[in-house]
Amino acid sequence: MKNNNIILIGMPGAGKSTMGVILAKVMGYRFLDADLLIQEQEKRLLREIIEQEGQEGFIEVENRVNASICTENTIIATGGSVIYGAEAMKHLGSIGTVIYIRLSYQTVSERLGNIRQRGVVLKEGQTLYSLYQERCPLYQKYAHLTIDAEGMDTEQLMETILEQLNSAGLYGK
Numbered sequence: 686m687k688n689n690n691i692i693l694i695g696m697p698g699a700g701k702s703t704m705g706v707i708l709a710k711v712m713g714y715r716f717l718d719a720d721l722l723i724q725e726q727e728k729r730l731l732r733e734i735i736e737q738e739g740q741e742g743f744i745e746v747e748n749r750v751n752a753s754i755c756t757e758n759t760i761i762a763t764g765g766s767v768i769y770g771a772e773a774m775k776h777l778g779s780i781g782t783v784i785y786i787r788l789s790y791q792t793v794s795e796r797l798g799n800i801r802q803r804g805v806v807l808k809e810g811q812t813l814y815s816l817y818q819e820r821c822p823l824y825q826k827y828a829h830l831t832i833d834a835e836g837m838d839t840e841q842l843m844e845t846i847l848e849q850l851n852s853a854g855l856y857g858k
Contacts (some may be wrong), residue, residue, distance in 0.1 A: 690714075690759045690781030691850070694824050696817060697765040697805050698796035699834065700842065701787040705762035707843050712856065715759040719767065723750045731764070744769045752776045765805065771791060776829040778827060782855050784846060785828035790817045791833050829853075 691708065693701040702718050709716035712725070720731055727746060728733055735743045748770025751763065754777070767773055777783060788796075794813055797805070807816060820845050825831060830849050850856035 686780045687816050688782075689757055689855075690761055692761045692777045692781050692783045693762060693786060694828065695765065695786035696765060696788060696793045696820060696824075697763075699788050700839070701762040702844055703839065704786065704846070705760040707839065708846060709760040709834045711843065711847070713851050714754065714758070715804060717754070717756060717759050719747075719751055719754070719761060722754070723747060723764070726750055733820075736792050744843070748773045752781070756780070767818065768820060768827055774827045777832045782829045782850065782853070783827055784849075785824040786834050786842070787821075787831055788825070790814060792835060793817060804824075804842055 689710075693705055695701055705716050705718065708714065717734075717816070723734070723746060724730055727750075731738070731743070734746055738746065740785055744766060747764060747766060751770060751773035752775075753766055754761065757780075759781075761777070763777070767777075774783075790813075797813065805813075805816075807813075830853065832842070832843075832849060837845065841857065
């Protein structure tokens with residue numbers, strides 16, 4: 686299998702799913718939303734998995750599903766907690782280019798609203814800020830490319846991602 690997939694990682698609200706759909710159209714790739722794949726395979730909503738299995742159980746499910754993705758020419762939008770699964774991240778890094786869409790805490794916080802409803806995995810007593818602080822170094826660690834999306838609209842972000850992929854020799858006409 687060729688490793689020509691594009692894997693988008695980042696905080697919830699970073700625009701991974703939105704950007705994934707757009708990139709897939711522009712690049713002529715398929716689009717795969719890992720959260721929807723988890724729901725499909727588990728036949729439960731993300732928040733139901735979290736409620737029933739707890740945070741650790743959800744992360745195990747997420748890790749297993751993401752580590753089994755077998756595809757090519759696909760933009761993959763991952764869930765924000767994908768970086769807790771070492772096997773998944775190793776696998777995703779081997780089948781494509783991992784792009785971290787980075788945003789400031791302020792922007793993430795404004796975009797999210799009610800995070801529990803979005804199926805965001807928070808430990809007991811954890812705040813969104815401490816979650817942000819915990820995850821950012823992990824996104825950075827696993828990313829092949831980091832895009833600072835602060836202040837960008839969808840069009841600018843898409844252009845920047847394509848330019849970065851092009852200059853890395855990973856995409857281009």
